[in-house]
Amino acid sequence: MPHEMAREEKKIELRPVEEEIVRKDEPVIRLESDDSSVRARPVRLSPSVEVDDSHRLDVPNRQDFETRTHQPGIEALIENGPANPDGLEQDWGKESAKHRSIPWGWFVLIGLILAGAAFWSLAGVKKADVKAAQIRVEAESVLVNEEKEDKEATALIERLDEVTRKFFSATTVEALIPLVRQPERVRPLMEQYYAKHPLVPVSTVRTTILQPLTLDNRANFWMKSVQLPENQTSNMIVEVLENGEPKIDWETLVCYQPMDWDSYVATRPAGQSLDFRVYVEPDNFFSHEFADAEKWYSFRLTTLNADETLFGYVPVGSEISEEIIELLKRNGGARTSMVLRLNIPQGLTSRRGVVIEKLMSPRWMYVNPPETNS
Incomplete structure (x- = not known):
């Protein structure tokens, strides 16, 4: 059986046959199963209604029929006729090669676009180079300016320290006059003050605070705090003149008063107009001649290094009352330094x-000299 299955397959054909007559001398092919003892009945084709001729199934002999498979042989799967691989490769891409021709104008347009892009890029590179050069020049200028400013600041600090040392080491008023602001105006005040408070020279002075200060839109002032012997601290305001010379504001340094505040409160010299550096606060104390609150504003007056308190009064609606109230508002209603x-x-x-x-002044210092006839 195995050798028969390996044999070559025979083609199955249909041949026309008469419907009614089957010749006896012609062999009838019977299909048999694997069991050879069981014989199959003859297979006949039933008549067709639509087709006039009938076909008989013509199969090979039983030896040829009983094969391994009825699938077509390998020769049926192979195409008839030799194939030309060169021709096949030559045919590749024929469809893709069939395209419309591109007008030359497009190439010109694309070339112009590329040329413009290249020109724009070169222009951008040149601008970037120019910008980089400008930045480098500016950076160098900034460095030069910073170096110059550092040198100027160092020199200024040295001058501020020098004027401070000279001031505290002075032993006479004459030695102090070249070191202070508005020397012509303050000279008599200094002579009067040091007649009661003799000068005591100090050899060791150390700066603890140095800050720039702007007064009345003028930024040439400095606030300086120095440490003196025996843990004493002295605060001063220094003005740097246009020629670079620093000058100490002597009146704020010593908190100059025309007379001792406690003595003024005790003696109450009548008929004298005196300018005092005081702290001003709003108050509600009304008595005696100033008992009418609708007629007077009341302000509490104190000062530095003093114990006594006075109450200053100004008429309601007067120019001076509006000026004082405005200064207090700017300071949030807290006590404010003034010269009154x-x-x-x-x-x-x-x-x-x-x-x-x-x-007289909205602070204890006169930025500009007060009027002599005021």
Whole structure:
């Protein structure tokens, strides 16, 4: 059986045959199963209604029929006729090669676009180079300016330290005059002050704070704090003149007063107008001649290194009252440093009351010299 299955397959054909007559001398092919003892009945084709001729199934002999498979042989799977691989490769890409021709104008346009892009890139590179050169020049200029500013700042600090050392080591008023602001105006004040407070030279002075200060839109002031012997601290304001010379504001350094504040409160010199450096706060104390709150504003007056308190009064609606109230508003209602001209009228019965005649300065320092006839 195995050798028969390996034999070559025979083609199965259909041949026409008469419907009614089957010749006896012609052999009838019977299909048999694997069991040779069982014979199959003859297979006949039933008549066809639509087709006039009938076909008989013509199969090979039983030896040829009983094969391994009825699938077509390998020769049926192979195409008839030799194949030309060169021709096949030559045919590749024929369809893709069939395209429309591109007008030359497109190439010109693309070339112009590429040329423009290249020109734009070169221009951008040149601009970047110019910008980089400008930045380098500016950076060098900034470095030069910073170096110059550093040298100037160092020189300024040295001058500030020098004027401070000279001031505290001076032993006479004459030695102090070249070191202070507005020397012509303050000279008599200094002579009067040091007549009661003799100069004591200090050899060791150390700067602890140095800050720039702007007053009335003028940025040429410095606030300086120095440490003196016996843990004493002295605060001063220094003005740097246009020629670079630093000058100490002497009046704020010593908190100059025309007379001792506690003595002024005790003696109450009547009829004299004196300019005091005071702290001003709003108050509600009204008595004696100033009992009418609708007529007067009341302000509490104190000063540095003093114990006594006075109450200064100004008429409601006056220019000076508006100036003082405005300064207090700017400072959030807290006590504010001012220079006020005070007067105790003759016959005044209020023991703590004084009249505020004029606002001399909105701070304890005169940025500009006060008017001589004021």
